Amino acid sequence: MSTAPVSLPRWADVVLLPALNVGLAFLASGLVVLAIGESPFEATALLLRGALGHAEGLGFTLYYTTNFIFTGLAVAVAFHAGLFNIGGEGQAMLGGIGAAIAALALGALPGIIALPMAILAAALFGAAWAAIPGWLQAKRGSHVVITTIMFNFIASALLVYLLVDVFRPTGMMEPSSRVFAAGGKLPFLHDIAASLGIKLPKSPLNLSFVLALVSALAVWVLIYRSRLGYAIRTVGANPTAARYAGISPERITILAMAISGALAGMMAVNEILGVQHRLLLAFTAGYGFVGIAVALMGRGHPLGIIFAALLFGVLYQGGTELAFDKPNISRDMIVVIQGLVILFAGALEFMLKPSLARLLARKGGA
């Protein structure tokens, strides 16, 4: 009875509100573009054409999308358990280390054997890296926001150490591992298409995209249809009710973090097994952090996350092309635009909600 209840019809909550937020972000971005003396319309057209207008650009867009789907799902799973996992970067790095170890060791075997092992290794390493903060949260009350951030630094240092002192072939200057043997490489989509007689332009898009879509489906089943997902959502919504129901919030906290870490770790499948074919520094490139915005924008729902990931994929690819065509609009400008999208769609997610609810309520009442 304290404050007016704010509730929106489902369609408004799921479609209208995110669309309005993205619209506002683009409006603000347009003003920034205008301020540096370029036409926002031309910039938008260039951005969209660069991202979606030709097969190569689309390939790049979907390649970025793959990363965002994985990290977005990772954040969402933890979020359903009431946990804020911002360690996606570190978990992806560990996933990369796991994938690389498996691919280096098993690369000589046929891909049909080596690749599933490498993917599994990526997921397991990511899961283990996230389970530690999960365990600390469950048993010691150390907040996952703090510990996952700190684990990002540890992961980063670990990656540097391994690359410089362990994986680097003697005589090589660059801190990276050797290139995997054929069995450790996921096929590119243009190669698959070529084997079927279809000619596609080269792009980094690879089989991981399919894996990402399958993961999204799996996460949907997990969260909304499985017993474990029920337990995860119960702990996230009401830990006392979970205890009442005989669900151990501690156990679920650790499990949810592990699943979240596994998904973040699988981002490395795309980057390491799919594109780079070797372990190298900084391959996570901030995708883990953008996953937070993707998950928020997608409302924690796998379908929403796929669309939000696509939006960020478009921004990444289109932004790169835009920076190429318009010297005035530098790469940093693109980061500003992405930042505005994150600000409006993520941080200010509920800014419009009360007024929108009031507006709809008035229309409905009249």
Place this chain on the structure above:
Amino acid sequence: MTSPAIRLVGIEKRFGAVHANRSVDLVVEDGTIHGIIGENGAGKSTLMSILFGFYEADAGEIIVHGKPIRIRSSADAIAAGIGMVHQHFMLVETMTVAENVMLGAEGGVLTEGGLAKARAEIVRFGSEYGMQVDPDAIVGELSVGLQQRVEIIKALYRGAQILILDEPTGVLTPAEAEQLFRALAELRRQGRTILLITHKLKEIMAITDSVSVMRRGEMVAHRRTDETSPQELAELMVGRAVGLPTRTGGSVPSDILLDVRGLTVADPRGVVRVHDLSLTVRAGEILGVAGVSGNGQSELVESLSGMLPRRSGEVLLKGQPVPAEAHAGRMRALGLAHVPEDRHRMGLVTSFPAHESAILGHQGSSRYCKGVIIDRNAAIRDTADKMARFDVRPQDPLLKTANFSGGNQQKIVIAREFETEPDVLIIAQPTRGVDIGAIAFIHQKILELKAAGKAILLVSVELDEIFALSDRIAVMCGGRVMGVRRTEETDQNEIGLMMAGLEGATTGDAA
């Protein structure tokens, strides 16, 4: 005759599809105690929230002391001389009484002047209205009754001529409630107007001058208290005649199904809340646990249901010792059902659709699961079926749990827990915040379970409920059982004294 303290004309309020107040008229005469009574969800709280500026009415007029005013925030309400004492106190527990009273009326950059004034006023109110409280005590260390006193003083300090009290006695002992009513009578004598919102007919009859009854958002009747009866008011509230079921004869001696021996329980902060407590419940028996809330009942219930570990002692279920580490899921498997005292905090997940709340605690049961996947259709079918049998309205298993009224939410919990064929039931505050119609229904169901030979431990702060249902009554105070009485051999007076910590014969011979 002076103009009435409050006149409401045609107040309308809608929340989306819910018509919370329909053309409500109300006249509250100056210097009277006016009761507003109605079931949960009847619109009492909405109406008072409009009066105190939490919501603005869609239509209608508010006239205070003959002057039409617009109340858009609580500041407007306070300026118009309206004060409100909320059901859940709005106090800063770490501050002193004087600091709390001063809050929002500090009167300057430095607090010293304001504090001195607040202290003086607190002392004055204390002597004038019999509401003594130490201005320098820390609020969090005061008893609930005293905290409520601070809330009232806070409202008076802001110059409230009209005082709204929302369910003020829910958290009080009978003695504290008595004191509160004396203070209210004194306030009335000094010319202030009091609006008392309650669902307890007894309080309306005891203290009010006139009473208004709300039902489904409408004001259905106004009565002078001395010209009406509890029976008439109850019928007006519910819209039909109600009879509360009562205990059906004594229990036949039978097997002890729940046997608690020397139980000691500490809360998560390590404070011992239950001391060396022993009790037994037999098949076909209801043991009522009476006590002022906060005397260890919650911890007793949570420990028995597997939510809180016990520190020492033994629990036997159907004669078998229960391992100390058994969690809630294990206790359920052993045949113990638990209706928790707080359905929002424990019994339900309000953000879930009803069919998901209706399997809480049974999410692993083969009835609702195919392997690791939850059989959603089975859960929905089962919930629809329970909703029909327990008369849950609206009968929609897909509706969000939060969108059901309190009584209907409680019926969802009760249906879930009663339908699993448990041997032992722990039922805590089964009718808290539940309307009269639903209370009768829930009591009926509890008595049916007793007749079916279940052992029932009923914990309630409502003495009337304890007396209406229990075969024996155990009274808890300070984490101990002060004594156990057969219901027919005691009365509310004796139990009330034991609740206050005055030991009867502590031998517990009736056990």
